[in-house]
Amino acid sequence: MQLQINYVDLILIYVIFAVSLNLLMGFTGQVSVAHGAFGAIGGYTLAYVFLNHHWQTFAGMGLGVVFAAIAGIVVGIPALRLTTEWLILLTLAFQIIVVSLVQTLTQLGGTYGLQNVTPLNVFGHKLLQPTDLLPLFAVLAAIVIFICWRMGESPYGRVLRGIREDELACRSLGKNVFAYKLTVFGVTCAMAGLAGALLVITNEIASPALFSFDLSTTIVAMVIFGGMGNLVGSILGATILVLLGPFFENVLSFNAQKAALWRLVAYGLVLVVVMLVRPQGILPEGAAPIRWVRARMAERRHEKLSPELELAELRGGALVDVAPLVDEETAPPPVPHVGALVDAPLHDDTLLEDAEERETPASTEPVVQVYGLTKRFGGITAAYDLSMQLNKGTITALVGPNGAGKTTVYNLLTGAIRPDSGKVLLKGEDITAMRPDQVALRGMVRSFQDVRVFNRLSVLQNVMLAVPDQPGERVLQLFGRWVHSTRVERQVRERAMQWLDFVGMSALAPFPAGALAFGQQKLVALARVLATESDVVLLDEPSSGIDEQWVDVMLGLIEKLRPQGRTVCIVEHNLHVVGRLADHVYFMELGRITAEGSFEDLTSEQRLAEAYFGTA
């Protein structure tokens, strides 16, 4: 009995490791091979204060968790700007540094570690046996799972997944990606520290060998084996990989000398075979046994599946890259349902607690003012002394040949890149030095030429991410005001569905955005941008890459933004589009604005007409 419980205790420790790493790696896309090192920080802190300062064990554990959290943030800061491969290298270096440190410092016991970490004393009762430790470990594991679940499967988790899919797109929807990443690093590394402390308690020793690179890679394997982005998967992954040891010990125990080696071969074989057979892991993202059950029950009652269940149905067992669902050529263009939204004012009362009155649009009131914007990249002048203005309730077009710097203008306006000189004012406020998420929160968002939908999120989730003022996206509100954030989530979903209706994509709500045809993705991206309810919308080539029918639909939608009081700017090549939509046109060449006026003004200008528009 004790023997089995001993393994359960071990499993619980690894579950804490795996679930927390999954939140970091599977949900937020931050690959870390240093999880063992954070465990070392937690474990060694406990051992050190226990042995040298006679701290009570729980206090030692608490301190260990705090130190691990701080270390997590310290590693998270440089990690903010790193791509996956560099992040792996950074975390690898950190792992080696930590273990080298504990191995060389005398105070930490050197190679032999800190010994005599005597059994945990809880209210005078010594926790000697595995059964004694079980309740404590189970409670701690449950807390960790709960926190990770709440953070991962929630609006907060939706943002994390958005970060994983496309950081820039996420930022341009108003999410402070840095804050999210640092929080997740801090929280998950704190949990690793906790697991490390438990490891020390179980083994009554803190030694470098306990927290080696092997541990970190094993935890990574558990997460991938169990299924990235699926917390239940991590629990399963940890359980299975821990139990493989004793399993093979029982099954392969013929020749003591060789058995140990054969067991390792068998273990390696399991890893390889399972990866080949089920690369998405045992439980892929979104697959949850309970949802499968609910779906079957709903079917039996002949109910319509909710979007979540539909998505789960699709995801359960589905591979991460799904073939396009709809063939763009044969599919009819979507039917927009604009009724609900055109009449409804922005910042709907039912959605938010603070309502804002919309004024009637005035077409000469400048919302965005740009003065003398200049940007050079090495020897290339991307923008030079650019001045322009976007007036409220109008559609402005930015045209020019390829390489003129039009997308650069968007990047400069929204803070994706910093100008060398110049100023950008949004509603009178100087936003020149702001980050994209700050700009987005102040009311200016942009779409991307390459669409940048969040591929592995559903269409609905893509749009839900954009809806502003979600309490569930903030950690404290997520935990502190649970009922409220759950209620708001329902409203957010309705709101997002309305925007999808507006662009005519609501039938595709449960499907992963990456499975859609390009034109459909563009419409979803439009819905996403509109869902931010920002005053200024910058669209980058909204009509490119889609065929005529869809272009008309797109144009119709954009036209409807004027009466909503929005200020729109479009970068375009298609003259038909520009002619139909633009109230005002800026012409750019080689980073400069060389002409502006109405569409007719520009097309009547001889030089432009010949060189760039073709003879009329």
Next chain:
Amino acid sequence: MTAFTWDNFLQLTVNGWVHGTAYALLGVAFGLILGVTGRFHFAFTFTYAISAYLAATASTDWGIPFWPSLIIGAAFGAACGMVMEAFVYRPLALRAGAYALLTIFVASLGLAIIGTNSIALYWINEASLQISGFDNRGINIGPVTLATLDRDFMIVTWALIFLLAAVLRFTALGRVIRAVRVNPEMSLVIGVNPLSIYLVVFAIGGFLGGVAAVFDATKTAATPDMGFNPLFYAFTVAFLSGLSLRPLLVLAIGLGLGLIESWANLVLAPQWTQLVVFGILFVYVALRPVHLQALLNKVLAPVRHRQRAMAG
């Protein structure tokens, strides 16, 4: 730590140069594979070790001279790598989609575990194997001693690295490899099957790694887990060179790493040197110059903004 004398400094420099050459070779081999195919080939630890074991068997048991044994061993390592690519990585990549990097990493980890323990099982009656046929002597050049094995190792390695650089730059194969690295899908359009190029890359990378392994084992011994530490160096050097296909850059970085590690002995006790090396690595990755400016901007931006707001 080693006292600072000019003799010690020179010797350490020579040592660092030799080690650096080894790191460079590892970085080139691993970097080629990871850079072109995107496969995190953890099982490099196995192909490394098996090359040494084959060379040892060839030279000691079959009486084959050193240099042919080296080629046999390295070629076998290359073949093992190709088999892994064909039967494990390729099918996995086709199925795993967006998670390919990590899924292949886990599968490769599994292959490494299978491989190293299989070596231990097959050669269960030996703690290690020796490679025969190379009569290693020390050459004294002034105050410095250089082993003939190290000298030959450096000559061979430098030659191989320059050869690879030339192949990548001047030959059709090299162009194809570079093309596949940059855009595998596009390569299909121009009639090149990236997957066969991947096999070629695994062959080259495996062979180079095998060469390093055989020299390593000749200097010391062939043990089942001899590949784990080299993997870390391979990985580090490959990344520091940005996974670019520029063998000469990798050579420079490998040498730099070897020299720093060696010179560190002048100021630190041996057990501190790896801490310093990885500390430097951490700082470098964290503050890579490209991002330093951006970080400064972000840190200073709210300050600037507040100043402007207060001013205007």
Next chain:
Amino acid sequence: MNRDPIGKGVSRRDLLRYLAMGSAAVAAGPVIAACGGSSGGKSSSSSVAAGNVADITKFVPVDTAHSGKGMTLDMGVVLAFSGPGAFFGRVMSQGVKLASKHIVELGGPTINPIFKDHKSGDPQAGVTAVKELGFSHVPMMLASYVDDLGAMLPGQAQYKIFTMDGGGGTSTFGQGKPYFWGMRAITPNDAVPGTVKYVTDKLTNVKKVQLIGWDLGPLDDPIVKYVNGVVTGAGLQIAGPFIRTKVGATDYSAAIQNAKSNKPDLILLSIYGNDPGYFMKQYVTSGLSAPVVIFEFTADAAKVAGSSYDGVYFAYDYFNAKKPDNGWSSIFINDYKKAYGTDPDFYAANYYEDTFAMWTVIQRALAKGANVKDGTQLDAAMREDLSFKSVYGGDANTAGELVLNPASHSVQKRPMSISQYKGGNVTPLAYFNLNAADYRLA
């Protein structure tokens, strides 16, 4: 290229393999006083003829009334069966199995070894192994790697498992621990006095001595202090400050360079595993010709070194299978060769004799009427007489002797030798015990 350059941080494999597979252990500061009494016995200059297994009783007395015949007793054996130390773990297990066989033939109990793998120093594996033994109420065990680097100590204390470690001994941190006993010499310290005595005796032109050893941080200090004390106490000089090498390093040119500048007449090399092999390969081409004393000899390191090991001295509890110390050793060597096809090395010998030591303790316990399935009672039986028969030392008619210290739980008497290697043969030059006691030339 360094085999273990990032080793300690990244791959503990090599570190732990070399570290705890015997040596690099550090003795406590104060010297453990040697008790009186003889251990080595008379000299034996030629190899001893092997007898039958039954003849073992001439050397190792058996209490026939309390031999434990017919009983089956579980004994845990936690060794390295995977990882860098796996080869030696297997060798150790062979010693155990052979001893079990002999013990049954000699009228003893069936000692059933329960083999478990600590994966060459993985604390988790060791702790789990001990817990499993504890849950199954196994009262005794053999360990290695200094009790898996101390990780198994708490479990042994909690589950009261009587433990012997003939691979790593006690080192510093394993001394005086409940239920745990180190059954071999701590190197280099235990062997240094005898070595120095031989040097002053026979290598009379040696004046300056250089110590080169593994860099274990502050753990080096007691070793260096002790060695320096012994060297200067014998009238010799220290050639220069302690030269540290990295565990698992393969490049010793810097260390050798350093040593050269100190102009030593003798080098004491406290590095283990295959490292001495790598060292010597470079040493012989370096131009330095001072003799070298190494505190461990493995066939593997000799293979690595090849001819560069010729002329090197080895000083520790070396098991000479070609020139057995006593009659029991010969029987052991013979039977081991029959069973496994090779000569036994010191690891096989240690674990062979330790299994016999277990049997001795069992017999004592049975004689007292104690419960041999109770680790505490076994431990108590051990303490009554801390002397055990050994395959080291002795002569053609008497087994050697190993005596433990009740405070440190390490050896205070352990037959050692200083030998020289040449062309595949190891020739003993002198025998001695701790603190150079019972010193005699071969």
